[in-house]
Amino acid sequence: MKILIIEDDALISLFLKECLEDLGHEVVNTFVDAQSTIEFLKTTSCDLAFVDIELKGAVDGLQLSKTLKQRFSTPSLFVTSHKESEVIKEAMDVSPLGFLIKPVEQSDIEAALSVAIRHINIPQMQPSTKEDEQQIGEYSFNFTYKTLKHSDQIIKLSQKEIILLGLLFKNYNNTVSIEEIVSKIWENESVSDETLRQLIYRTRKKITGLKISSSSKIGYSISNV
Numbered sequence: 684m685k686i687l688i689i690e691d692d693a694l695i696s697l698f699l700k701e702c703l704e705d706l707g708h709e710v711v712n713t714f715v716d717a718q719s720t721i722e723f724l725k726t727t728s729c730d731l732a733f734v735d736i737e738l739k740g741a742v743d744g745l746q747l748s749k750t751l752k753q754r755f756s757t758p759s760l761f762v763t764s765h766k767e768s769e770v771i772k773e774a775m776d777v778s779p780l781g782f783l784i785k786p787v788e789q790s791d792i793e794a795a796l797s798v799a800i801r802h803i804n805i806p807q808m809q810p811s812t813k814e815d816e817q818q819i820g821e822y823s824f825n826f827t828y829k830t831l832k833h834s835d836q837i838i839k840l841s842q843k844e845i846i847l848l849g850l851l852f853k854n855y856n857n858t859v860s861i862e863e864i865v866s867k868i869w870e871n872e873s874v875s876d877e878t879l880r881q882l883i884y885r886t887r888k889k890i891t892g893l894k895i896s897s898s899s900k901i902g903y904s905i906s907n908v
Contacts, residue, residue, distance in 0.1 A: 684708045684730040684828050691715040691739050699733055702789045707840045717742035724755045730803055736763040748777045760799055797837055817852040820907040822893055824852035843868050844886045851905035860902040
C-alpha cells in the first residue's frame with residue numbers, strides 16, 4: 684500500500700516509516716502539519732494515512748482526517764497518546780480504520796494494518812487476474828498493493844524480498860535471470876553473488892510452502908511444493 688504519515692514527533696515518524704517499509708509498504712511522504720499534507724494530496728494519491736491526533740497548528744489530526752476522507756477519499760489510522768474515552772469517541776466520528784496508542788510497537792502496527800487492509804482492499808479489488816494477483820497454492824501475491832498473503836494473512840517482507848517475489852510470482856514456473864533480479868532490486872548498484880544468495884535464503888525461510896529453485900548461474904524460479 685501507499686501510505687502517508689502525518690506526525691510532528693520526528694522520532695515517532697521515523698519509527699513508523701521504518702516499520703511500514705519493513706512490512707513491505709511504500710511510505711510516499713511524511714508531514715508534520717495539515718496544510719502541507721493537503722497540498723501534497725492535490726497531486727499525489729495514497730491508500731492510507733497515519734495521522735497523529737494531537738497535531739500542532741491551526742488544524743489538528745481529527746480535522747485533517749475529516750478533510751482527507753471528504754476531499755481525497757483517503758482513510759486514516761490514528762496515532763495518539765490519549766486513552767480518554769472522550770477523545771476516542773470524538774475520533775470515532777471520523778470512522779478511522781484503527782488506533783495506535785503511543786508508545787507504539789511494530790507488532791501494534793502490523794496488527795492494525797492487517798485489519799485496515801481488509802477495509803481498503805475489498806471495495807477496490809476487481810476479480811483477480813494474472814495482471815493484478817497471482818495465486819500459488821495457499822499463497823497469493825498482489826501486484827497492485829505489493830503484498831504476499833498466506834491463507835489470507837499478510838507475510839512480513841522487506842522491500843527487496845517484495846521485489847524478488849513479485850518477479851518470481853509474475854513469472855511463475857519460469858526462470859527469472861540473475862541479471863533481471865539484480866537490476867530490479869539493486870538498480871545500478873554492484874552486488875556480489877553472496878548478497879543475492881543471502882536474499883534468496885532469507886526469502887525461502889519466510890515462504891516454506893513454496894519452492895524457490897535455482898538454475899545454475901542462470902536465474903531463479905518459484906513453484907508450489
